[in-house]
Amino acid sequence: MKRRNFIKTSGAVVAGSMLLNPSGAMAANFAGKKTRVALVGTGVRGISFWGKTIVENFSDIVEYVGLCDINPGRLAFGKSFMGVDCPTFTNFDEMMKQTKPDMLIVTTVDSTHHEFIIKGLEYGAEVLTEKPFTTDEVKCQAILDAEKKYNKKVTVGFNYRFNPHYTKLRELLKEKRVGKLTSVDFHWYLNVYHGASYFRRWHGLREHSGTLLIHKASHHFDLLNWWIDSDPVEVSAYGMLEHYGKNNPFRGAKCRGCEHKDKCKFFWDITGNEHLMKLYVENEHHDGYIRDSCVWRNEIDIFDKMSVQIKYANDVQVNYSLTTYSPYEGMTIAFNGMNGRIDSWDGIPWRRKEKLEQAELHTKEMSQDKENKPADYEEIFVSDNFGETNLLKVPRERGGHGGGDKRLHDRVFRNPESPDPYGHFAGSRDGAMSILIGTAARKSIDEGRPIKIADLTDLVPYPSRGV
């Protein structure tokens, strides 16, 4: 890996950061023609979020010209599920040479993203990759170099940013509602269903996912970078595997047919899910990938509890944690400013109960109509030093991530040039900075020392991202 000299951050380079961050339009305006799209990785994410949803909502402007996967069975099922009639390929180069797409969408296993991003750029396509951008600093540098070399843009599908709840937090921080931001407490809880699902799949091996510090937390690190509006400079972390993997007294190979199923709380019956049966189980014979592997496999080598401290170039300090066996799914966050504090949360059952009771009470008071249901909303509490605490309600919208998923799709396919005042659209620099925190955290755990972000690639951390 080439490691360029560290250049000290200064006001002058901040201006440069705006130029380096390709957060503008994604695909070119293809002159009134449909955008010709190819996709590699026809797993559940590829064929639904970037597949069927796009075909159903954007067929007037988007045309699928090719699909690729190493698993021919999954590829054939993906094509019929998406309802497209484009050619399919098990060889990526053949797809790119034959179809010459305007845009390549990468939805393969995390550790392979860089291969397709780099080749996609080389073949002259704009590239949209699912998170994580990639899984380590060497691959990250290679992508950044390729982007410069081929002068094409990489976009990262950070859908969380587009959630109205998270956008409101960004708005409050941008307007410095509680003064200069000084520190952030951010804790994310994956429950025993969602959390466990990572340990059943390829995600349980760091060679494929880079650990959940990359695969999962890169969403959260990206939000932090975006909210704080600065780049990370140093990371210290702890992490252990003490619940899943080798920690259980019994284990099987997979849930189907497991002799321990009656006593295993984590037994999961994939045969009850027709879609997953067709996509994965019926295609196991092609590549040996088992979708319902045992969460107690000895080979699992990722952490299941993680805590990370991040220091930013603007002196903000972050305490972050990720738990993978929580009874509920949710998060808490607090932004400490010089003049107050912003608190928010998601999914915490006792808080939700209290919120819904309050909302019901309010609806009854305000309405004569007994059928009227209480409006659902997200809560943000803004507390002023020596002052009061006020509740801001962010209306909850239907659709994935509070309507955020649709906004991301609209921005990518329909309105790539639309104004972006809060910098929602994420380019390669954003993708890189999110995974560099995870990479640094993993290194910090492995090596027992703090890791400087500037030592990982040639990216220079800036005090302000300039958005």
Ligand SMILES: NC(=O)c1ccc[n+]([C@@H]2O[C@H](COP(=O)([O-])OP(=O)(O)OC[C@H]3O[C@@H](n4cnc5c(N)ncnc54)[C@H](O)[C@@H]3O)[C@@H](O)[C@H]2O)c1
């Ligand atoms: N943004 C989000 O909220 C979100 C949600 C889910 C998944 N994702 C991301 O989407 C990607 C796919 O996730 P998934 O759950 O669909 O996984 P998956 O395992 O179901 O699908 C991955 C597909 O890639 C294929 N593949 C692997 N290596 C390949 C190669 N070398 N060449 C061609 N195909 C290859 C596999 O055969 C499989 O069909 C991951 O990177 C994941 O992080 C993002």
